[in-house]
Amino acid sequence: MNCLQKKICLFFIVSSFIVFLSVCFISCSPQNKPSQAEGIKIWHWMSDRDEALQELARKYETQTGVKVTFELYAPSDAYTQKIRAAAQTNTLPDIFGILGEKRDFASFIKAGHIYNLTDDMIRDNYAWENKLFAKALAVNEFKEGNNFNVEPGIYGVPMDVTNIQMLYNKDLLRSAGLDPDNPPRTWDEFLAANRLLKEKGIQGLVSGWGEIWMIDCFASNYAFNIMGEDKVLDTIRGNVPYTDPDWIRVFDLFRQMRDEGVLASGVVTMVNKTAEQLFANNRAAFAFNGSWCVNVYHGMDPDLDYGAMLPPRVSDNHPMVIWGGAGSSFMVNKSSANVEKAVAFLKWLTDDDQQAFLARKTNNLPSNKNSLKDIPAILAQFANDMDNTTHPNVWGVAEFPIVIETFNKGIQSIIIKEKTPESLAEEVQAMKKRELMKMK
Amino acid sequence: MREGTRYKIERFFKDSLIHLFLIIVAVTCIFPLLWMVGSSLKTQQAVFSDMSIIPKHPVWTNFYDAWTKGGFGVYFLNSIFYTVTVVSGIVIVSSLAAFAFSRLKFPGKNVLFYMFLGAMMIPLPGSFVPLYVLMTKLHLVNTRIGYILCMINVGLSFSIYLLKTFFDKMPPALEDAARIDGCSKLGIWWNVALPLARPAIAVIVIFNSLNVWNEYILATLIFSSKSLMPLQRGLMIFQGTHITQYPLLMAGMTITVLPIILVYLLMQKHIIKGITAGAIVG
Numbered sequence: 001m002n003c004l005q006k007k008i009c010l011f012f013i014v015s016s017f018i019v020f021l022s023v024c025f026i027s028c029s030p031q032n033k034p035s036q037a038e039g040i041k042i043w044h045w046m047s048d049r050d051e052a053l054q055e056l057a058r059k060y061e062t063q064t065g066v067k068v069t070f071e072l073y074a075p076s077d078a079y080t081q082k083i084r085a086a087a088q089t090n091t092l093p094d095i096f097g098i099l100g101e102k103r104d105f106a107s108f109i110k111a112g113h114i115y116n117l118t119d120d121m122i123r124d125n126y127a128w129e130n131k132l133f134a135k136a137l138a139v140n141e142f143k144e145g146n147n148f149n150v151e152p153g154i155y156g157v158p159m160d161v162t163n164i165q166m167l168y169n170k171d172l173l174r175s176a177g178l179d180p181d182n183p184p185r186t187w188d189e190f191l192a193a194n195r196l197l198k199e200k201g202i203q204g205l206v207s208g209w210g211e212i213w214m215i216d217c218f219a220s221n222y223a224f225n226i227m228g229e230d231k232v233l234d235t236i237r238g239n240v241p242y243t244d245p246d247w248i249r250v251f252d253l254f255r256q257m258r259d260e261g262v263l264a265s266g267v268v269t270m271v272n273k274t275a276e277q278l279f280a281n282n283r284a285a286f287a288f289n290g291s292w293c294v295n296v297y298h299g300m301d302p303d304l305d306y307g308a309m310l311p312p313r314v315s316d317n318h319p320m321v322i323w324g325g326a327g328s329s330f331m332v333n334k335s336s337a338n339v340e341k342a343v344a345f346l347k348w349l350t351d352d353d354q355q356a357f358l359a360r361k362t363n364n365l366p367s368n369k370n371s372l373k374d375i376p377a378i379l380a381q382f383a384n385d386m387d388n389t390t391h392p393n394v395w396g397v398a399e400f401p402i403v404i405e406t407f408n409k410g411i412q413s414i415i416i417k418e419k420t421p422e423s424l425a426e427e428v429q430a431m432k433k434r435e436l437m438k439m440k
Numbered sequence: 441m442r443e444g445t446r447y448k449i450e451r452f453f454k455d456s457l458i459h460l461f462l463i464i465v466a467v468t469c470i471f472p473l474l475w476m477v478g479s480s481l482k483t484q485q486a487v488f489s490d491m492s493i494i495p496k497h498p499v500w501t502n503f504y505d506a507w508t509k510g511g512f513g514v515y516f517l518n519s520i521f522y523t524v525t526v527v528s529g530i531v532i533v534s535s536l537a538a539f540a541f542s543r544l545k546f547p548g549k550n551v552l553f554y555m556f557l558g559a560m561m562i563p564l565p566g567s568f569v570p571l572y573v574l575m576t577k578l579h580l581v582n583t584r585i586g587y588i589l590c591m592i593n594v595g596l597s598f599s600i601y602l603l604k605t606f607f608d609k610m611p612p613a614l615e616d617a618a619r620i621d622g623c624s625k626l627g628i629w630w631n632v633a634l635p636l637a638r639p640a641i642a643v644i645v646i647f648n649s650l651n652v653w654n655e656y657i658l659a660t661l662i663f664s665s666k667s668l669m670p671l672q673r674g675l676m677i678f679q680g681t682h683i684t685q686y687p688l689l690m691a692g693m694t695i696t697v698l699p700i701i702l703v704y705l706l707m708q709k710h711i712i713k714g715i716t717a718g719a720i721v722g
Binding site for chain 2: 045046050072073074076079081085087088089091277280290292293297299300301302340
């Protein structure tokens with residue numbers, strides 16, 4: 001091939017490439033701007049619920065004639081990036097969700113991206129609000145005088161709720177001579193049951209405490225039970241020290257579990273997926289896990305016979321309070337051309353029938369209180385304790401992140417015998433003092 | 441005789457140790473692949489209870505389910521289209537740019553080149569929001585061309601750097617000879633530089649093919665239409681917040697790795713050549 005022929009060949013390749021790109025350019029016009037004619041556009045991240053949501057969208061279109069398009073962007077990291085980028089360019093869809101902390105939620109509201117749903121919630125004598133779990137709404141609510149300086153109101157609609165409880169394996173309890181219909185209700189009963197299980201070579205409690213927020217959750221449950229909500233919140237405000245005997249009592253529960261051999265081996269570094277696998281494979285009698293586990297265990301072993309209960313209480317002076325609240329929530333785009341349609345759809349989606357359908361199809365707890373009668377028994381057990389839930393996001397005060405980290409890692413150290421409850425209390429208090437000094 | 445035996449024994453042990461080490465490395469490399477194929481033939485329950493690589497009762501329908509539920513048909517074609525277009529674009533643009541940086545003299549050459557090197561240091565997630573803003577302003581969101589241009593941009597820095605170092609080693613005598621034969625600058629790039637850089641281009645093709653084939657985050661950002669999404673979108677639907685459908689995910693992954701293994705096998709010879717050719721270019 002001579003030089004001229006090669007030049008022609010090169011020219012042909014480059015030209016084809018340019019033509020090709022031009023064709024792509026012309027043929028694919030932007031389709032991102034939502035308009036009234038297109039109906040409602042919803043961006044979500046819940047791949048396990050996509051099929052059920054699509055089915056509901058079709059049903060809604062049949063009933064009302066309004067087209068609803070659910071667009072799935074998973075995993076949640078990618079979804080979060082997309083929402084942030086769309087907010088920057090004012091191209092958010094009619095309905096979307098915000099994943100992350102409450103301060104992210106607040107920044108979206110302050111930037112004018114989220115519609116205030118309070119008027120719709122309280123219309124007709126609080127008809128919509130009263131249908132939903134108050135604890136689920138609290139996560140989407142900003143109260144008067146909130147730290148984020150957001151105008152008070154309800155800004156999100158919970159699609160489902162979650163809470164974190166203790167699970168017990170009925171077969172393993174039975175094999176240790178325990179009554180599976182009467183799981184331990186008090187701490188002493190729990191320790192006694194574990195002694196029996198240990199004799200039979202069965203591991204006691206398993207949980208993903210390698211993900212340290214789960215330790216925080218467990219410790220928080222017992223702090224509320226031992227000293228009550230006011231004292232816990234006073235500690236966060238800096239009015240009660242972590243060296244208080246009640247806090248040492250909370251830390252001592254982990255020492256007790258360690259000394260009695262209650263905890264499954266490797267629990268300190270265990271991720272929740274491994275913990276779920278151990279419980280589903282009948283290798284631990286108790287688990288500390290969230291209501292999402294119903295779906296997980298069903299996938300791992302559909303025949304697993306288990307029940308849910310509140311963590312066994314230590315004290316009778318205060319109730320056992322568990323972490324829970326809204327699982328996934330949707331928000332309405334304030335600048336959407338379809339605000340009214342979007343609100344009407346969310347109202348429909350959280351109505352009794354749709355919520356029961358979602359719960360049955362996806363094994364998640366419905367956010368509608370009236371839908372509980374139609375859901376599986378194990379989910380109902382979780383749902384029955386929704387009134388005992390709380391969440392750091394609704395406390396109104398927040399602990400310093402470094403104090404939380406010292407607290408959680410310190411508990412891990414107690415479990416591996418590197419620290420005592422007393423030394424951890426001193427350490428956490430010292431960290432708290434340091435942070436408070438910085439504030440001053 | 442005794443010395444010879446001792447030498448043989450020593451060599452045998454040395455070789456055994458080296459081979460043992462290599463076998464361990466090979467097993468650790470290949471184990472995830474075997475686990476992936478093994479899990480693709482199990483049920484969801486068996487993934488968590490049956491620890492063997494080869495399942496007792498293989499579920500072949502997982503591949504069919506993954507293909508249909510994941511909508512792999514459209515995504516597969518899209519991925520092939522994006523990979524071919526982006527890699528072709530990267531090879532053409534980066535080889536021209538690298539040749540210019542290496543062989544031409546123009547003002548600001550070094551500053552421009554260092555800017556390209558600097559771009560290599562910015563991780564893709566860090567540039568998501570500005571990229572999305574730019575694409576929106578250019579009305580290229582939710583278009584194939586928007587995604588293709590972004591992906592070409594992502595792969596350019598490394599490819600230009602690699603090719604420039606390759607062209608730098610090319611003897612000026614070759615260029616002079618081509619000029620005497622009547623070749624223009626473009627002719628030298630086409631007739632002399634590119635054929636010599638074939639091993640480097642093979643490396644660029646493989647790296648960028650892998651990158652484009654496995655890319656998903658940018659696609660999520662730019663596309664809203666399912667019909668424009670690449671293959672990785674099909675895999676993501678098997679991953680929930682708390683639940684992952686492992687058998688379908690693994691079956692889908694087995695399907696997706698096959699073309700890329702094919703590309704690697706086709707280019708393997710050139711890569712090995714490239715390793716040796718680097719020293720004797722020209």
